[in-house]
Amino acid sequence: MSELESVIRRLEELDHRITPSRVAVIAAVLSHSGHFSVEDIIRQARAVGRATVFRTMRLLTDADVVCRVLLEDGSLHYRVSRRGHHHHLVCVSCGNVQDLDECVVGDLVRELAAATEYEIEGHWLEFYGRCSTCRSPVAVAARP
Amino acid sequence: MSELESVIRRLEELDHRITPSRVAVIAAVLSHSGHFSVEDIIRQARAVGRATVFRTMRLLTDADVVCRVLLEDGSLHYRVSRRGHHHHLVCVSCGNVQDLDECVVGDLVRELAAATEYEIEGHWLEFYGRCSTCRSPVAVAARP
């Protein structure tokens, strides 16, 4: 079963109709191996209305087909998600994204909940850096 | 020395001029005990131009007078900062912000750097939940 079909299955299970517009958006989304902006998808699926692209992106986010990637400058990108709740390490130089295997703050959340009496419902966590390819050996050696 | 004066000192040390517009923005900023948006400041300091408010907010961020608070919906707010690098626990119900004493992911950053060969330069981390006041005893008891 292709990835497209499996996403369609997922939406059907959640009682969403499969329309040509949605299929076009999903196909555009799946064509990316890295992260992308909604504007990228709007450009790719030119026949689909702007509002519909945004609506479909929300659908896909809720269905865990994509996850949101917060870039360092605050802009929001998306990325096809192939695992559950996780976080990202984004290379600020080449834009490459490394998925962290699992949520690394689960323990922290429990500790904080105990210490603060908050009931913690969610969190944002993104790391930024330079991947091994982008940092030159010289730059590494020069670091204190 | 008032808080206003101490912020003014800080900017002077960084070679920024102290102008009436900047003082108005700083006073508006200091009038908030919680977090606030730039639009709040623009509303409060109506005599100051929109661009100048944004410019001054950047100045204050760079001078560590305020820190940025990322809300769950992705919107950016500010908060007077009284310590160095730290993170926030935001109540999604009343908006109250709890500062976490120090950065809780320092160790994590070092581990990740070793595991991924990334040189990690920065991160975003915000927690969301409901403070003890906002969660009713009933709701707490009902949680699994």
Added chain:
DNA sequence: AGTATCAGTGAGACCTAGTATCATAACAAG
């Protein structure tokens, strides 16, 4: 089949948050 209903749609107006431009003003230094 007929019709009522409802999810989904695109066009476009609108909104929010922020940046760019630019002429002008205030100030500092020589």
Added chain:
DNA sequence: CTTGTTATGATACTAGGTCTCACTGATACT
């Protein structure tokens, strides 16, 4: 006093996203 620098406000603009609304096309009921 002149010259260069920093800061300013008005305004236009942009990016990213939401709202409205008339319309379409499936679905469900009779």
